[in-house]
Amino acid sequence: MEEAYTRSRDVDDTIQPLKKWVLQDKQKCMQCSACIAHCPSQALHIKDRRTMIVEFEKEWCIQCGACIPLCPFGAMSFDP
Numbered sequence: 001m002e003e004a005y006t007r008s009r010d011v012d013d014t015i016q017p018l019k020k021w022v023l024q025d026k027q028k029c030m031q032c033s034a035c036i037a038h039c040p041s042q043a044l045h046i047k048d049r050r051t052m053i054v055e056f057e058k059e060w061c062i063q064c065g066a067c068i069p070l071c072p073f074g075a076m077s078f079d080p
Contacts, residue, residue, distance in 0.1 A: 028075035035067035
């Protein structure tokens with residue numbers, strides 16, 4: 001029994017939490033909105049239809065990364 005406990009403790013020590021976060025580089029974003037339709041949490045959205053600026057709500061982001069390959073300008077990336 002003690003051996004099983006020791007092994008499970010060793011496994012727990014090797015599990016690392018996800019430390020990468022999705023980031024938006026506002027300088028690279030060209031407001032094409034390609035990312036919006038594929039964001040499952042609506043973290044990427046247009047808040048004001050008058051300005052049509054793509055807003056990124058970091059708190060809503062589920063870190064799925066779906067937006068990253070969709071951006072033709074490289075504005076979305078994982079935090080290194």
